[in-house]
Amino acid sequence: MRLVALDPSAGRLGLSSGLSLADARARVPELAVFDHDPAADRRWLERLAEACLRYTPMVALDPPDGLVMDISGCSHLFGGEEGLAEDTGRRLRATGMTVRIAAGNTSAAARALARNPWQGGDECKAIRSLGITALELGEEATQALLRAGLKTVGDMAVRPMSGLAARFSGEGVERLRHLLGEVERPIVPIRPPAPVTAERRFAEPVAHTEYALSVLSELVAEVGEEMGRRDIGGRRFDATFFRSDGMTRTLSVETGRPVRDANSVVRLIRERVEGLSDPIDPGFGFDVIRIDVPVIEPLAAAQLKLEGGSISEMQMAALIDRLTTRLGRDRVRRLAPVDTHIPEQAQIALPAVEDMKPAAWQVSEAGEPPSRPLHLFDPPQPIEVMAEVPDGPPHRFKWRQGFHYIRLFEGPERIASEWWRRKDGAVDRPGLTRDYYRVEDARGRRFWIFRHGLYEEKNKPGWYLHGLFA
Amino acid sequence: MLEGGFARARLHEFFALDVGDCASAAGFATMLAIRATETEAPLLWLRCDDARRRSGDIYAPGVAELGSDPNRLILAMAPDAVALLRGAADAARCSGLPVLVVECWGKCPALDLTASRRLALAAERSGTTVIMLRADAKPSPSAAETRWAVRAARSAGEAGLPAFEIELLRRRSGPAGMRWHLEWNRDQSIFRDPALSGDLVSRSSRGSAATSAAA
Numbered sequence A: 001m002r003l004v005a006l007d008p009s010a011g012r013l014g015l016s017s018g019l020s021l022a023d024a025r026a027r028v029p030e031l032a033v034f035d036h037d038p039a040a041d042r043r044w045l046e047r048l049a050e051a052c053l054r055y056t057p058m059v060a061l062d063p064p065d066g067l068v069m070d071i072s073g074c075s076h077l078f079g080g081e082e083g084l085a086e087d088t089g090r091r092l093r094a095t096g097m098t099v100r101i102a103a104g105n106t107s108a109a110a111r112a113l114a115r116n117p118w119q120g121g122d123e124c125k126a127i128r129s130l131g132i133t134a135l136e137l138g139e140e141a142t143q144a145l146l147r148a149g150l151k152t153v154g155d156m157a158v159r160p161m162s163g164l165a166a167r168f169s170g171e172g173v174e175r176l177r178h179l180l181g182e183v184e185r186p187i188v189p190i191r192p193p194a195p196v197t198a199e200r201r202f203a204e205p206v207a208h209t210e211y212a213l214s215v216l217s218e219l220v221a222e223v224g225e226e227m228g229r230r231d232i233g234g235r236r237f238d239a240t241f242f243r244s245d246g247m248t249r250t251l252s253v254e255t256g257r258p259v260r261d262a263n264s265v266v267r268l269i270r271e272r273v274e275g276l277s278d279p280i281d282p283g284f285g286f287d288v289i290r291i292d293v294p295v296i297e298p299l300a301a302a303q304l305k306l307e308g309g310s311i312s313e314m315q316m317a318a319l320i321d322r323l324t325t326r327l328g329r330d331r332v333r334r335l336a337p338v339d340t341h342i343p344e345q346a347q348i349a350l351p352a353v354e355d356m357k358p359a360a361w362q363v364s365e366a367g368e369p370p371s372r373p374l375h376l377f378d379p380p381q382p383i384e385v386m387a388e389v390p391d392g393p394p395h396r397f398k399w400r401q402g403f404h405y406i407r408l409f410e411g412p413e414r415i416a417s418e419w420w421r422r423k424d425g426a427v428d429r430p431g432l433t434r435d436y437y438r439v440e441d442a443r444g445r446r447f448w449i450f451r452h453g454l455y456e457e458k459n460k461p462g463w464y465l466h467g468l469f470a
Numbered sequence B: 001m002l003e004g005g006f007a008r009a010r011l012h013e014f015f016a017l018d019v020g021d022c023a024s025a026a027g028f029a030t031m032l033a034i035r036a037t038e039t040e041a042p043l044l045w046l047r048c049d050d051a052r053r054r055s056g057d058i059y060a061p062g063v064a065e066l067g068s069d070p071n072r073l074i075l076a077m078a079p080d081a082v083a084l085l086r087g088a089a090d091a092a093r094c095s096g097l098p099v100l101v102v103e104c105w106g107k108c109p110a111l112d113l114t115a116s117r118r119l120a121l122a123a124e125r126s127g128t129t130v131i132m133l134r135a136d137a138k139p140s141p142s143a144a145e146t147r148w149a150v151r152a153a154r155s156a157g158e159a160g161l162p163a164f165e166i167e168l169l170r171r172r173s174g175p176a177g178m179r180w181h182l183e184w185n186r187d188q189s190i191f192r193d194p195a196l197s198g199d200l201v202s203r204s205s206r207g208s209a210a211t212s213a214a215a
Helices: A008-012 A021-027 A038-054 A080-094 A107-115 A123-129 A139-147 A153-157 A161-167 A170-180 A209-230 A262-274 A309-327 B019-036 B049-055 B060-065 B081-093 B113-126
Strands: A059-062 A066-069 A196-206 A232-243 A248-259 A286-298 A332-337 A347-351 A375-387 A394-399 A402-415 A434-441 A446-452 A462-468 B011-016 B043-048 B073-078 B099-105 B129-135 B146-152 B163-171 B179-185 B190-192
Touching: A038 A059, A038 A066, A038 A080, A038 A232, A038 A248, A038 A286, A066 A107, A107 A123, A107 A170, A123 A153, A139 A170, A153 A170, A161 A170, A196 A209, A196 A232, A209 A232, A209 A262, A209 A286, A232 A262, A248 A262, A248 A286, A248 A309, A262 A309, A309 A332, A309 B073, A309 B081, A332 B060, A375 A446, A375 B019, A394 A446, A394 A462, A402 A446, B011 B019, B011 B113, B019 B049, B019 B099, B019 B129, B019 B146, B019 B163, B043 B049, B043 B081, B049 B073, B049 B099, B049 B129, B073 B081, B081 B099, B081 B113, B113 B129
Parallel strands: B011 B129, B011 B146, B043 B073, B043 B099, B099 B129
Antiparallel strands: A059 A066, A196 A286, A232 A248, A232 A286, A332 A347, A332 B073, A375 A394, A375 A462, A394 A402, A402 A434, A434 A446, A446 A462, B146 B163, B163 B179, B179 B190
8 A cells, every 4th residue: 555645744754655555654653544535536626626617617627636727708807817816726725725726828838837836937937947847748758858958848948849759759749839838728628618607796695595596596587588589498407506615516407398488497496406305505605606508409489379289288398397307307207119029128218308209119900919018027027837848838826925827828929039139149149038928817917927948948947927917 | 877977187096906906907097098188198107116116117018009109108206105296296287288197006194185185176277187096005085086996807808908897986976886897999999898899988078088988
């Protein structure tokens, strides 16, 4: 085990990361050690990134311990770059973080200035004063550059790029050009900026959730108006509450069709708030509330049909949205067919809020009894069956502590396994065939049972109950 | 018998006579839903997580085999009975929804007289026909227009044709206690008397879908 990260006091004791735990303990016996949890670090970094969305919509992660913000056109809202840096630093330090902030013309420059010591006044000089370790080229390449007498970025910048590329590596030159601002590398924001958005900032933090929600309603009305002017509607609405201590809470609602009616969106958001297992905690208050509409679709001005057909459709869509918001996306679904012989895979349940084209379903011929059950068990339920060997019909079976004497049967309907879809499938290893029987017991109940495997495929094939007929 | 038939925009309760009859009751509810609406209209089916464990998933090919279009079916799974009834109350108020099926397993203390009256009133106001499907439960006081017991019956003609024995347990306006033996004809979407094999049930008329018209 090795040390991954140290706090400043441990650093002062002469420990460094990468040191093995046994050595560190030998030097400092009272060392307090905690397990390294990269996933938790990552989650924490993501939360901090969300908190930084208050400054700009373009925030990117720089794992494991950095954030990159594109503040073009945003800094004047916070009193210039210095004001923005100060505010960011204050909030992040309040969460217990150690923060180094730097601004640069490109993301690479800002990143290098934040992570490395530098001297000099303006950005150009500062970049040139950086040691070449700022290029992060790896041990070997860095050593090669140092041996050639190139100690700072400035040393490299004055030499012709083509020579450097030929002698060292193309990668180093590319990094250098990023640092010098000759090439811009776009950042990948954690959330792409929403096409429609509205926000409100408060001089004094708002400590009441109810008031925050009423402000949110006003914001929804604002984005609704804007969408009305542009003839669009939103399919998703993200409400973000920024707490003054730097934490954020985002609530999303989705709708089955584009909407811009403020009342219905607010109702969905309230539904969402009520359904939360942990209520929104204002803490010391919210100081920014924002609504984003990340997914938009064209929505022409409403025109009501005389017969009311579209009204009932709209009401139905609103009902689906409400149920989806309350129960969750995966709990309100429609069924779609899948082209397969395996019964339990023949249907797929898709969220009802998503668009779906109506599909065709197979039905038996006229006059025939249903060939597929109304209820299907997935996985099938094992049953004990008395049947003729090898492939006779079942006589009696036991399911859930009850015996069923079979009066009528229909079958077998033989369904072979789809070996061409199996991972290890081949013609000579086809998997088990199922023989399905529709049976009716003495009390008139109808079941769908199958034998998993033919006798030539398996020694003692098992029987399963797969479905219940009406 | 049952003048005016099976009234729309009301709350109707269907009890599976025994746990094993749950699929029959569900099938009967599906068939009534088919009869109570136009073919295109949506059908919302509310269930609990518990129902999935006890009687399996609703299987769309099987729904299609009963003569309904699975594309109109919207399934909503509630985590518990309280959420189920809340969803049911919301759905019953939605006038864009012609038929709502609420599947409720076990005793369900949340479904008391108040809850059922709320559902019945919402159904009357919005025009939604609410089919309350009860399995593994004993009838308790409710505001339902009719209450039925459903059990599977032996299929008389072709093996495997859905057949039922239904008993009218209670009716708000009129005598109860009658029993019928019915078989479902998918192609014509009607119930028949398997013994007569004749058309016993008139086609649904506007405003009421008759389950049984002749004596």
